[in-house]
Amino acid sequence: MLDFTYHRPASVADAAKIVGEIEDAKLMAGGMTLIPTMKQRLASPSDIVDLGRIPELKGIRRDGADLVIGAMTRHADVASSALVREAIPALASLAGQIGDPAVRHRGTIGGSISNADPAADYPAGVVGLDAVVETNQRQIAADDFFTGLFDTALEPGEIVTGVRFRAPDAANYQKLRHPASGYAVVGVMVARFGSNIRVAITGAGPSVFRAMEMEAALSAKFAVESLAGVSIDAADLLSDMHASADYRAHVVGVLAKRAVAAIS
Amino acid sequence: MNVTLTVNGQAISRDVEPRMLLAEFLRDELRLTGTHVGCDTTQCGCCIVHLDGxxxxxxxxxxxxxxxxKVTTIEGLAGTDGALHPVQAAFREHHGLQCGFCTPGMVMxxxxxxxxxxxxxxxxxxxxLEGNICRCTGYQxxxxxxxDAAAQARS
Structure with a gap:
């Protein structure tokens, strides 16, 4: 790994100032992706801006009917949070399925969504639950946040400060976990907000996406049988050494049915 | 860059390159070689230590x-009087190791x-234990x- 200059700002404003002034500076949250990437020299930033000591980015709070999770809140904290478990148990469950316990002691929600790995779990939670990503500059609807493979709507130097969730009537996350990496080969979040149903898929495509046909079928009638005959087009999905696109398309259907069954 | 921390109860201060991993710091700077590096890719768990518990x-x-x-490594898990941590004692009792390479991470x-x-x-x-790999497959x-140690902790 090439060496770098290490910064440890105490506020979001200070962090933004550093990344604004140094072109090649990289923000680091938990480092669970960035450090392995740097070891392989797939990234060699001149400067690392460690967000780990910024108190305003940590913690989970209620704001009216919403739940706001600070960007630097770790997966272990979300998984064990009484607030999250009560308001959105599916989100606590999702966080508890990321990686392994040691990874969950470091990895954060802000880092996960900013990295936008196609096989990460949180994108399905954020999109499926119709969350709003809060940055130091603006609010971004989840549907507009994830723009492609490892790509988001974030501008250079823009810092995710938190994610704002509203509690659904019911939600469930189902995942086919890669046995070695722990990443989602396929992950499906189904959420019900009144008659509005959202189905978000991670792991299967180059970026998280919503299964619109499934949503329409479930909005008409929220039942497992509504998904019969509704399939996902494998042409848009990923094929790799772990799973073919056809297999992933099949698994999306299986997991969506399991998620619906769990909350209907 | 200076790093000041407590390792196994002892105050430590060193100048290190920012790119130095904690595992390298423990092994190369402090010669605490009980912490093993197996995969170096966050998967095998041989390098697990406790950071602030x-x-x-x-x-x-x-x-x-x-x-x-505060960092605790396998060298600092036993009591200062040498009494094994309950998990260490249980590993001995149940023969929870074969070659021993993954053992420090498994115990931590x-x-x-x-x-x-x-x-x-x-x-x-x-x-x-999904983040800990035993190449001997000695999981049983x-x-x-x-x-066993978890049962003792409850009683």
Whole structure:
């Protein structure tokens, strides 16, 4: 790994100032992706801006009917949070399925969504639950946040400060976990907000996406049988050494049915 | 860059390159070679130490990130009087090792599991060990040891 200059700002404003002034500076949250990437020299930033000591980015709070999770809140904290478990148990469950316990002691929600790995779990939670990503500059609807493979709507130097969730009537996350990496080969979040149903898929495509046909079928009638005959087009999905696109398309259907069954 | 931290109860201060991993700091700077580096890719868990009381993979953490923290390694898990930690004792009792390479990480993760989930059953322990790999496939004794220690922690 090439060496770098290490910064440890105490506020979001200070962090933004550093990344604004140094072109090649990289923000680091938990480092669970960035450090392995740097070891392989797939990234060699001149400067690392460690967000780990910024108190305003940590913690989970209620704001009216919403739940706001600070960007630097770790997966272990979300998984064990009484607030999250009560308001959105599916989100606590999702966080508890990321990686392994040691990874969950470091990895954060802000880092996960900013990295936008196609096989990460949180994108399905954020999109499926119709969350709003809060940055130091603006609010971004989840549907507009994830723009492609490892790509988001974030501008250079823009810092995710938190994610704002509203509690659904019911939600469930189902995942086919890669046995070695722990990443989602396929992950499906189904959420019900009144008659509005959202189905978000991670792991299967180059970026998280919503299964619109499934949503329409479930909005008409929220039942497992509504998904019969509704399939996902494998042409848009990923094929790799772990799973073919056809297999992933099949698994999306299986997991969506399991998620619906769990909350209907 | 200076890093000042507490390792196994001892105050330590060193100048390190920012890129130095905590695992390298422990092994190369402090000669605490009980912390092993197996995969170096955050998967095998051989490098697990406790950072402020929680299990983390020290191959995926810069030493400078641990500045001001308390680190416990396998060398510091037993009591100062030499009494084994309950998880260490259970590993001995249940023969929870074969070649021993993964053992420091298994024991440190085992202690973390027992702390978080007293009374953890077999299925829970196997799930919690997803980030620890034993190339000898000696999981049976490892799981039995942690389940036993977890049962003791509850009683």
């Amino acid at each position: 929680e299990a983390v993979k020290s191959c995926t953490l810069f030493a400078v990130q641990a500045d001001g923290s 993760m085992g202690a973390d599991i027992v702390r978080r989930i007293p009374g953890a059953d077999d299925e829970t322990v196997r799930h919690e 004794g490892i799981v039995e040891a942690i389940v």
